[in-house]
């Protein structure tokens with residue numbers, strides 16, 4: 001009779017490993033103080049508002065999808081006609097794509113965008129009775145909505161704390177050395193750990209406005225910047241230790 005061979009260690013099934021959240025990078029030195037100063041200075045200078053015109057969360061959701069690869073100003077030119085023709089998710093869900101394409105054409109990528117806003121509206125009808133859900137979990141079920149857009153809708157549409165991380169927020173939080181990562185999820189977690197929830201929405205919306213108006217990519221207007229005296233990346237202030 002053949003003796004059964006002992007099982008080799010390599011043939012054992014791998015042990016189930018618990019998936020941990022990836023560790024966050026260390027905060028840059030002095031980040032908490034700079035975060036607090038940034039909140040205070042920007043609060044004095046900008047409203048906690050999105051520049052996308054909207055009257056309700058549905059309009060904000062659709063406007064946010066249309067804002068990809070174009071300016072808020074351009075979106076604001078087309079949305080009055082769009083929402084007059086399709087005031088609710090039910091109307092847009094049943095829309096003729098060619099008609100929607102014609103209206104959103106000036107925003108660019110109009111075929112894709114028309115498809116996306118119709119698909120998002122259908123999902124709102126299918127899952128949420130035509131209403132925009134007021135939760136991250138619900139918003140992430142809508143096609144075309146990622147964490148960034150969901151945070152904008154939570155903050156500006158529902159007055160719930162949400163720190164949206166777009167290209168401006170990635171640039172500014174790194175220039176101000178609030179974080180040292182370009183990963184949007186890590187930036188959101190780190191900034192939210194330094195700033196109280198009631199400031200999350202305002203800080204994100206104001207960083208976006210500051211990034212558009214003053215701290216412009218490739219040509220920051222440091223001499224006009226209200227964060228200049230403590231920004232480690234200022235181009236007009238001598239670096240510590242240099243004369």
Ligand code: SF4
Nearest residue numbers: 215220222225228231
């Ligand atoms: S000082 Fe210059 S680099 Fe720093 S936030 Fe202001 S504009 Fe941007």
